[in-house]
Amino acid sequence: MDEQRATTVPGTDRAFLYGDGLFETLLIVNGLPLWPELHLDRLALGAQRLRIDVCPGQIQKAIDEALGHYRNAAGVLRITVSRNGGRRGYAPSPDAGARVTALHWELGREPFDALPAAAVVTSAIHMGEQPLLAGLKHCNRLEQVMAAAEALDRDVDDVLLCGSEGAYQCSSNANVFVLCGDALLTPLIDRSGVAGTRRRLILEKLAVQVGLSATETRLTASQLHRADAIFLCNSVMGIRNVAQWDGRSFAPSATVDQLQQIYKREAQLCCAS
Incomplete structure (x- = not known):
């Protein structure tokens, strides 16, 4: 999905309501993410610490589906993991699970060109x-x-x-x-x-x-x-x-x-x- 065609996220999404979620921003070059293992490691650590029950397969599926939009181009991919909603209030529902969403953008420059000082x-x-x-x-x-x-x-x-x-x-x-x-x-x-x-x-x-x-x-x-x-x-x-x-x-x-x-x-x- 891209910024204009992103799947609708419900108003009860806890990342939207409370910031109850995690995200990763990956650089995509030639249609591939750079050092995805570093991003996945940090995401797993965050999910463990925040006690968000997310399946690694959910995350990988979102990444794989999003990569199909790059067609060997360079871009930026954001993966967001939010705790599923439920009852109203701050307290998370037991075994709530997680929602994984992806957004992608064109990079707009050569990926390895250093920015001006x-x-x-x-x-x-x-x-x-x-x-x-x-x-x-x-x-x-x-x-x-x-x-x-x-x-x-x-x-x-x-x-x-x-x-x-x-x-x-x-x-x-x-x-x-x-x-x-x-x-x-x-x-x-x-x-x-x-x-x-x-x-x-x-x-x-x-x-x-x-x-x-x-x-x-x-x-x-x-x-x-x-x-x-x-x-x-x-x-x-x-x-x-x-x-x-x-x-x-x-x-x-x-x-x-x-x-x-x-x-x-x-x-x-x-x-x-």
Whole structure:
């Protein structure tokens, strides 16, 4: 289904009513999803933690049916898993099961072209902290909506959000990494934020290929001030360099460029397999 022909979702859908659901956003290249196992792993973890009873076969069927619309083209596929409705109120019905829906869009650009380096500022919005939901891509995204609106208001590409104690957590739609020498730092995802699939890929596989030691930490403003480079990542844009943060400019980084090239190579291998 596409955005115009999406199956009707009932008004009693709990993702619609309460944000009681999870979603994944997959990049499709040559009609194939990139690193689908990373998305399915996170979806399974979220369903387990939220106690949403969804069959893996439901999810795979929705993906397979949606892929038929791409015809070897590039696009973006969103899979949403929502807990089935039932009685009125917050309490979920026992053994409610789940509804799986798919939406797809054209990408509108070459999938492996790096986006222009971003100008970002520190957001006035602070992330709420809830360890139960930390890491999950759940359907409650008001903080991200307001952060994206703030970026538009301030005429920048994105904003960086902090937690309640002032540590940097993420951008409005991406994970953030900071390069200090051969150390690669990224925020811990134990109180808030999304454990991104590209974040995981960088931590587990790509960083070591460029000789970097990757560490999850409480990312402070002083570390950003000392940084040699900052970059953002998510499943659709890949790795995006930051050219400016709060008025400070960053020179192009050969290390980040190398990381982008390795990411591109791995992505091409993924969609060719």
